[in-house]
Amino acid sequence: MDEAVPLVELSGVKVLYGAERALDDVAFRLLPGEVHSLMGENGAGKSTLIRVLTGALQPHAGALSIDGNPVRFRSERDALRAGVSPVYQEIDLLPNLSVAENIFVGREPRRWGRIDWRTMRERAAEVLADLGLTVDPTSELGSHSVAVQQLVAIARALTAEVRVLVLDEPTSSLDTDEVGELFRVIRELKQRGVAIVFISHFLDQVYEISDRITVLRDGRLVGEYLTTELLRVDLVAKMLGKGIPLPHERQPYEDEADGSLPVLEARGVGTASLKPTDVSLGAGEVLGVAGLLGSGRTALARLLTGVDRPDRGVLLIDGDPRGLASPRAALAMGLAYSSENRRAEGIISELSVADNITLALQAQRGALRRLPPARARELAASWVEALDIRPAQLDKPAGELSGGNQQKVMLARLLALAPRVLVLDEPTRGIDVGAKAEIQRIVGELAEDGLSVVFISAELEEVLRVGDRVAILRDMHLVDTLPSAAVTIDSLLALVARPTETES
Amino acid sequence: MRNIVRHRLFWPALALATLITVNSAARPQFLRVTMRDGELYGALIDILRNSAPLMLVALGMTIVIATRGIDLSVGAVMAVSGAVALTIIDGSSDPNGVGTVLIAVVTAIAVAMVLGVWNGLLVSVFGIQPIIATLVLMLAGRGAALLVTDGFITTVNSEPFAFIASGYLTVLPFAFFISVAAIASIAIVERRTALGMLTEAVGINPEASRLAGVRSRGIIWGAYVLSAVLAGIAGIIYASNIKAADANAAGLLIELYAILAVVLGGTSLQGGTFSLAGTVLGVLIIQTLNSTILFMGIPSAQSPVFFAVVVVVVVVIQSQKVRSWIRALGASGRNRRSAATTEVAS
Ligand SMILES: Nc1ncnc2c1ncn2[C@@H]1O[C@H](COP(=O)(O)OP(=O)(O)OP(=O)(O)O)[C@@H](O)[C@H]1O
Numbered sequence A: 001m002d003e004a005v006p007l008v009e010l011s012g013v014k015v016l017y018g019a020e021r022a023l024d025d026v027a028f029r030l031l032p033g034e035v036h037s038l039m040g041e042n043g044a045g046k047s048t049l050i051r052v053l054t055g056a057l058q059p060h061a062g063a064l065s066i067d068g069n070p071v072r073f074r075s076e077r078d079a080l081r082a083g084v085s086p087v088y089q090e091i092d093l094l095p096n097l098s099v100a101e102n103i104f105v106g107r108e109p110r111r112w113g114r115i116d117w118r119t120m121r122e123r124a125a126e127v128l129a130d131l132g133l134t135v136d137p138t139s140e141l142g143s144h145s146v147a148v149q150q151l152v153a154i155a156r157a158l159t160a161e162v163r164v165l166v167l168d169e170p171t172s173s174l175d176t177d178e179v180g181e182l183f184r185v186i187r188e189l190k191q192r193g194v195a196i197v198f199i200s201h202f203l204d205q206v207y208e209i210s211d212r213i214t215v216l217r218d219g220r221l222v223g224e225y226l227t228t229e230l231l232r233v234d235l236v237a238k239m240l241g242k243g244i245p246l247p248h249e250r251q252p253y254e255d256e257a258d259g260s261l262p263v264l265e266a267r268g269v270g271t272a273s274l275k276p277t278d279v280s281l282g283a284g285e286v287l288g289v290a291g292l293l294g295s296g297r298t299a300l301a302r303l304l305t306g307v308d309r310p311d312r313g314v315l316l317i318d319g320d321p322r323g324l325a326s327p328r329a330a331l332a333m334g335l336a337y338s339s340e341n342r343r344a345e346g347i348i349s350e351l352s353v354a355d356n357i358t359l360a361l362q363a364q365r366g367a368l369r370r371l372p373p374a375r376a377r378e379l380a381a382s383w384v385e386a387l388d389i390r391p392a393q394l395d396k397p398a399g400e401l402s403g404g405n406q407q408k409v410m411l412a413r414l415l416a417l418a419p420r421v422l423v424l425d426e427p428t429r430g431i432d433v434g435a436k437a438e439i440q441r442i443v444g445e446l447a448e449d450g451l452s453v454v455f456i457s458a459e460l461e462e463v464l465r466v467g468d469r470v471a472i473l474r475d476m477h478l479v480d481t482l483p484s485a486a487v488t489i490d491s492l493l494a495l496v497a498r499p500t501e502t503e504s
Numbered sequence B: 001m002r003n004i005v006r007h008r009l010f011w012p013a014l015a016l017a018t019l020i021t022v023n024s025a026a027r028p029q030f031l032r033v034t035m036r037d038g039e040l041y042g043a044l045i046d047i048l049r050n051s052a053p054l055m056l057v058a059l060g061m062t063i064v065i066a067t068r069g070i071d072l073s074v075g076a077v078m079a080v081s082g083a084v085a086l087t088i089i090d091g092s093s094d095p096n097g098v099g100t101v102l103i104a105v106v107t108a109i110a111v112a113m114v115l116g117v118w119n120g121l122l123v124s125v126f127g128i129q130p131i132i133a134t135l136v137l138m139l140a141g142r143g144a145a146l147l148v149t150d151g152f153i154t155t156v157n158s159e160p161f162a163f164i165a166s167g168y169l170t171v172l173p174f175a176f177f178i179s180v181a182a183i184a185s186i187a188i189v190e191r192r193t194a195l196g197m198l199t200e201a202v203g204i205n206p207e208a209s210r211l212a213g214v215r216s217r218g219i220i221w222g223a224y225v226l227s228a229v230l231a232g233i234a235g236i237i238y239a240s241n242i243k244a245a246d247a248n249a250a251g252l253l254i255e256l257y258a259i260l261a262v263v264l265g266g267t268s269l270q271g272g273t274f275s276l277a278g279t280v281l282g283v284l285i286i287q288t289l290n291s292t293i294l295f296m297g298i299p300s301a302q303s304p305v306f307f308a309v310v311v312v313v314v315v316v317i318q319s320q321k322v323r324s325w326i327r328a329l330g331a332s333g334r335n336r337r338s339a340a341t342t343e344v345a346s
């Protein structure tokens, strides 16, 4: 292995948040033309290390050198100038600007001093096409799904003069196809000598793309390894400090043949974009939903839970037709929805973890019947423990938790309501291997206790593992619902991807 | 020490303390409180009394701002409520009767409430931007008040009515008790029920709150009603003080001072977490500053400039960014890395 001069070298990095130590004496280096994965549990300090590297955060101690020369980034601008281009875990784009504006904001192409809109649109369309995405560059960013927004953030990073590309969970809501396109782009950059930092909780992706792996645990460096020399079991053991938890084996769901009514049934519900859809969900059943980007997974979830109103069709709850006027009305009937977009539609960042967890319950009781503070804290504490939210500090603003832990807070908020139907849109997005198995286990246990779950995930393997049946969506159309036992990952992949023409 | 400096009320409290210190150094009589006929008098007592209208309006503004809104119509609502109260007293056969004054006050507050319902309707149901929605009343309200008073400055001589602004309850001014009652009841309602937390949730992230089942429409609507009711009471105190309804001057520019008080108190104009105690400090800062300007005999033409300078200094010192720059400067001087700051969106 040639030991070239590292492009970037960080050493002795220490970061404190108040009294809490997020990083302690961490070293990290990047060679030119390598893909280097940063691995660790939720809250291990990956994003924090990234923020030090991109100048977004000033560490309390530590040295940084580029091409062997010591430097100091006082701001993200300094880092950008040195060629460090970041894509953060939480999408920090401007939803009310167009896609093209978001890609070029701050460095718009100019002609005679004025913004050259045409060039901007064309170049935006080019980079997006390079990532395999065809969206109108003039459309408003906020109107797109999280996956598209994630790709736009990546496109933004790519259009800069990049020497170091930093990708913090760029694939957390992408499907296999988009991941493939992204990896192709990453390999091209590698050829040009760009160094890439890659963070993901998907081990397959890490092993596919990276040359080297650095593992963090509890803010400390565990070690740096060559990917080819590190077995997966060893990687997981190094990350968790223990072996991998076993996936939960659930008793298969028994469709009660006594003709009991489905808890939730949709008959022909649809909107202008989503074709009429039939779904039925029994008590204690888990329905996995599989589909590609833009296939209508989120649209369906929102119709089932009163977030959006269907233009046609009826929803039946326990066999009675119900119009759901709002999420509030749906929650009152026990239908809870967890959005895929935790930053815009989930976490109330400045409120405490405890307030975030009890928010829905409090809203349901009404403003005037406050949960007694002692009980609210007890309840929040019990969910923090059950979902292993770390750090277990009830008064910490929820926005200061690591991404995966924020996801758990959202889940806790809904579980605290003891709903009858839980619609989870990408509930394991950004969650580490250990916690993912944990959430799958919890969903399984709740289902055994009679809770019905709709489980949406871009990860097909997870959909099959958790779901008793899988609903397959394609092009805003529910094509089929099959028992999970009847499909394999490969056949499911073929089903979600098959072009619609072959059907007719 | 560090924790004290970090406390969100530290800077407003320090600003107020500095103002008081400067004042008492410049004029020793500033701190003097004298007892006359069992009633307390002095510059400090004046500040407590005269701040009542701004206090009420700023408290309402705090809640509205917490919901990501703004209420520009408070001054106009004050004018309307004063006009309604005085017209009723003026037209009655017994302007000195306590009953008359009570009817006048209750009617005026009821009218203010209706105006708040209107604002809330525009914002929470029709989804009009708060600044535009309340601008409607800000512009139309004074016209309505003039209509009520037939275009005149109605003056009255009513003992019980004058008592509201100038009377004493035991040793302290009655108006001060109105302030205290408003502060206490709002603090209790917001913090002893879940209303405060839900209001903050709606202000921080409206869509997440909606998905969590929070009744955001009702919460936002309620904030505008509260703001208008408090402005209505403020209008009554103002009218009682000058014993007249002056539709053009009542509450003029008070919306700006109220917003200023909220900001001085450390509540962000972006909505979300709010601090009632901060607003109270903000109001006292403004009122003390006014008293200082009067005392220093600054010509009225220049007093806004003086006011602006002090406000800019306070606001700049409070700004997170400026403080982290100062800290960074200090730290690099000592050749050390500065404290971690949170991520700044690019
Ligand atoms: N702004 C902040 N204020 C206070 N503490 C913070 C802040 N950001 C992160 N932390 C804390 O620092 C620690 C490391 O967080 P970080 O976001 O780096 O984790 P991560 O490895 O990226 O996790 P994930 O996989 O969940 O994204 C966590 O304990 C977190 O609670």
Ligand SMILES: [Mg+2]
Binding pocket: A046, A047, A048, A089, A168, A402, A403, A404
């Ligand atoms: Mg992270």
